[in-house]
Amino acid sequence: MVDRVLGQLSLADGLAVWDETIFDLIAKELDWEPISKLLGPRSSSGPGSASYPAMLLVRCLLLGVWHGLSDPALEAQIRDRLSFRRFVGFSLSDRTPDHSTLWRFRDELTRERLIDKVFEEINRQLETKGLIVKRGTLVDASFMQSPGRPPKQPKKGHHGPVKPSADKDARWGKKGKKSTFGNKMHIGVDQGHTLIRRVEVSDASVTDTEPADRLICGDEKAVYGDQAYYTHARHDRLAEAKDRLMRRPNKHHPELPPRDKLRNRLISKVRAAVERPFAVFKERYGMRRMRFFNLATNRTQCMLAACAYNLRTMIGVLYPPKERRA
Structure with missing residues (x-):
């Protein structure tokens, strides 16, 4: 055959x-x-x-x-x-x-895991074309809702088993006052053209900082991220790259000094570009809600989305809209 x-x-x-x-x-x-x-x-x-x-x-x-x-x-x-x-x-x-x-x-x-090889080869070719500039890596994460209903909460006085969700890999995650049942996509994005270089997919209960080190490529000149990503240990590990992680207050310093507040505002303007891929995924690719009932297949779909996004971005850089119309 x-x-x-x-x-x-x-x-x-x-x-x-x-x-x-x-x-x-x-x-x-x-x-x-x-x-x-x-x-x-x-x-x-x-x-x-x-x-x-x-x-x-x-x-x-x-x-x-x-x-x-x-x-x-x-x-x-x-x-x-x-x-x-x-x-x-x-x-x-x-x-x-x-x-x-x-x-x-x-x-x-x-x-x-063949999709990983496809993603890596596409990025290799993008780097050969000079589109991955390695000036900085922007890291962020976003919730993706599960296609299944959350586990049914037992009524008061109920002592039997709780009805599970059809999506057994999904978990509850919370950002601010909003809770989401599903998965979370973590990405490391090249600063130059917001091309995605690293992807991690977890259940929604995983905090942003847990997979953060795997989003850092090691060849960038700086790493940008919001307050969720800053730790002293990560700061020490970024000896080869400039630490551009936003500082956050703690119990010993509940109020950030004016210098750190200004620094955070300047970093925020740069790291905001990492939101673009997530906007494309959710608004154009229909990924506000995942389609599958297991983490492994949802991960493959996220990797395919990263490949699709990088290829469209490549054309946007190589063939600006004005030139395509001409």
Whole structure:
């Protein structure tokens, strides 16, 4: 059994008229061959139906992220939209994958952590293009609601078992007075173009500071973060990078001195750029609420979102909107 041979153009493909889209620019700017080699063949030896190549399915899932589509909706759009077919690599006569194929492939990415290799290769190419400048890393985290209901609270006087949530990996997290049941996405973002360099996904109960050291790449000149990230130990570990973590009051110094207040305001203006990826995830990619009922698959979806965001940002830098219209 071998991978399917797809993308062989017919006369109908040659007659199709189309305008260049942002997806065509992404397909042109990214070298997909190294990613294809990292993913390897999906088909095993022996008889059976040919499988869709992994690289084509990765492109399908990226389209799903960019448009906030469920797998059934993505199946329909790939089948019907010429721009989707062209980006993925399907000719007009090729049979496109169904939603169960997309679901199983996402499980493959999750089970073997292949999505990490895709993310790293995309970032390697972005760095080669000079888009990751390493002037500073901005760290932050944001809640993502669970698709399942929280555990049902027992009524007064109830002594039986509490009805659990369908999402057994989700937990309660609190920011200010607002509580969220779900997961939390932690990112380390390059200061230059807000490209995402590191991603961690946890349940919502994990504090921002716990995975913070894994968001620091080690080659940046400074690290920016809000008050949740400052500790004396982290300050000492940042010997090679400037500490741009906002200071916070404590029981010994309940009021920050004016110098630290000014410093915090200046840092806040820089670190505010880290909010942009989260705004894109929630407003454009439909990620206010996670789609899956386990942390591992939700992590894969977050990694796909980081890949999708970085690729769109790449085009925004290399092809400014004014130049694309020209």
